[in-house]
Amino acid sequence: MKTREALEVLAAHRGDAAVVCALGMAANEWWAATKSEDSFYMHGAMGFAASFALGLALALPNTPVWVLNADGSLCMNLGCLLTEAAQAPRNLKHFVVDNRVYQTVGGMPMVNQGGADYAALAQAAGIPRTRTIENIADLERALPGIASQPGPSFTVLRVEAESGFLGTPPMTYEGPEMKYRFGRALERRLGITVFGPQGY
Amino acid sequence: MDVNERIHEELVKCGVRLAATLPDDWVAPLIRRLSADPSIRHVPVAREAEAVAICSGAFFGGVRSVVVIGNTGLLTCTGELATLNLRHQIPVFCIVSQRGSIDDHRIYQEVQGRRTFPLLQTYDFPYHVFDRPEDLVHIPHAYEACRLQKRPFIAFLTRHLVKGEHS
Numbered sequence: 001m002k003t004r005e006a007l008e009v010l011a012a013h014r015g016d017a018a019v020v021c022a023l024g025m026a027a028n029e030w031w032a033a034t035k036s037e038d039s040f041y042m043h044g045a046m047g048f049a050a051s052f053a054l055g056l057a058l059a060l061p062n063t064p065v066w067v068l069n070a071d072g073s074l075c076m077n078l079g080c081l082l083t084e085a086a087q088a089p090r091n092l093k094h095f096v097v098d099n100r101v102y103q104t105v106g107g108m109p110m111v112n113q114g115g116a117d118y119a120a121l122a123q124a125a126g127i128p129r130t131r132t133i134e135n136i137a138d139l140e141r142a143l144p145g146i147a148s149q150p151g152p153s154f155t156v157l158r159v160e161a162e163s164g165f166l167g168t169p170p171m172t173y174e175g176p177e178m179k180y181r182f183g184r185a186l187e188r189r190l191g192i193t194v195f196g197p198q199g200y
Numbered sequence: 201m202d203v204n205e206r207i208h209e210e211l212v213k214c215g216v217r218l219a220a221t222l223p224d225d226w227v228a229p230l231i232r233r234l235s236a237d238p239s240i241r242h243v244p245v246a247r248e249a250e251a252v253a254i255c256s257g258a259f260f261g262g263v264r265s266v267v268v269i270g271n272t273g274l275l276t277c278t279g280e281l282a283t284l285n286l287r288h289q290i291p292v293f294c295i296v297s298q299r300g301s302i303d304d305h306r307i308y309q310e311v312q313g314r315r316t317f318p319l320l321q322t323y324d325f326p327y328h329v330f331d332r333p334e335d336l337v338h339i340p341h342a343y344e345a346c347r348l349q350k351r352p353f354i355a356f357l358t359r360h361l362v363k364g365e366h367s
Contacts, residue, residue: 020257040260044283051245051253052284058218058241058254059261079246083254087243176289176350183260192262200291200348 001136003097003159004168007033007068009136010095013143017064017093018056018186022049022073024104026097030068031171038185041171041178047076050094054084057092057151063190064091064147071098071110074118078125081154085126090150094122098132099161106165122154129153203333203361204230207295208237210339214293215264217241220251224270226297226362231268248273249280252352256290264343267292271299271312274354275319281352282323289350293343298329298356320354327354331361 003025011033019039021027027041040056042049053067074080074096084094100114101107119130129146133139133155146155173181183194201209207230211219219234220243221227235242245251248269255265274296285292299306300313320327326349328342339355346353 042284044287045249045253045280048249048253048280048284051250052257054243055218055220055254055257055259055265056261057257058243059258059263063261077247077250080250083243083245083250175287179288179290186260186262194260194262196347200350 001134001139001157001159003029003099003162004033005136006097006139006157006159009139009143010066010068013147014066015064015147016189017066017147018060019066019068020049020053020056021068022046022070024070024072025166025168026068026070028166028168028170032168037181038189040182043174043178047073048080049073050080050084051077053094054080054087054089054092057089058087060186060190060192061089061091064093065089066093066095069094069096071096071100071118072102075111075116078121081122081125081127084152089152092151093146094127094152094154096154096156097159098156099159101161103162103166107161107163119154119156127152127154130155132156132158134158203336204233206333206336207339207357208233210336211266212237212239214266214340214343216266217263218243218255218258218265219268220245220254220265221268222246222248222251222270222273223268224272224297224299226299226357226359227268227270227295229362230295234268247276249277252277252280252292252294253284255292256284259290259292265293267294269294270297271309271316271356275312275316278319278323281325285352286323291346291350292352293346293355294352295355295357297362298358301359303359325352325354327356329356329358331358333361
């Protein structure tokens with residue numbers, strides 16, 4: 001399956017989940033599919049989108065939180081699986097877009113390309129519900145259950161690598177504006193206070 | 201009152217409800233105290249940058265948090281502090297042992313002792329050194345400065361503070 005197709009299926013089943021995207025291709029494709037401001041698109045700290053999402057999930061235990069990770073990012077911080085398993089947030093769903101390449105730099109191969117089973121790694125780390133999904137039909141069938149079952153869960157989306165650079169443009173805002181758009185979107189939707197009375 | 205009890209008390213005054221930690225031996229007693237507080241969600245991590253990202257995510261859930269790590273660990277996550285917290289102006293309050301100080305006679309801390317402050321100055325990360333128990337009442341000021349300056353703030357604990365005069 002194609003990354004865009006997979007993320008469009010996720011978008012259709014997202015419900016009211018707050019979403020955190022690892023930087024790069026997955027973030028750009030999620031923006032293209034959703035244009036959503038109640039998603040945080042990492043622009044740095046490669047490897048730590050899952051940790052960011054864990055902090056958000058612990059802070060908002062009654063709000064579904066999804067993290068759209070990527071195989072390159074996951075491998076920069078495999079320890080996140082241990083922390084996620086130990087904290088066991090019921091509202092956190094971890095997805096990994098696995099195309100076995102660093103797509104953002106033109107498709108350079110991932111370390112140990114094709115030789116790693118990320119779902120098995122997550123299971124071994126202590127995350128109880130893990131799976132690998134390889135086609136759109138299976139993803140359509142599985143997502144309602146993934147969305148409704150308690151987390152933490154870990155789902156690998158095996159997608160095709162694209163040839164060369166993807167032309168999908170990134171979101172149209174960045175840096176501090178992303179902070180304020182995301183925070184304000186959560187304030188409006190959840191009635192929480194992220195920023196103080198003077199805006200910081 | 202024990203120093204770690206006072207730090208804990210000041211963090212509670214700051215409204216801290218989540219602590220992401222990875223110990224070195226100077227901050228381990230503080231981490232034990234925070235872990236025993238049922239009002240604070242304790243998140244032990246496998247790498248210091250995880251703690252930075254977890255507290256950054258918690259910020260957007262409206263939860264005040266603290267990172268508690270050692271100086272060596274701080275140096276491992278300056279890239280994440282720069283590309284996540286500086287880039288997006290996300291405050292993150294870090295309590296860090298000031299390893300490598302003149303009274304820390306550990307050869308494996310000497311680079312940290314010489315280069316940490318210049319590195320933080322280069323990144324424009326504000327910091328404050330807490331050296332005396334009576335200074336700890338200023339932790340809430342430091343916490344507010346972190347929020348106001350919208351970037352990482354490092355509160356260093358000295359050996360003198362956490363280990364005492366004669367250790």
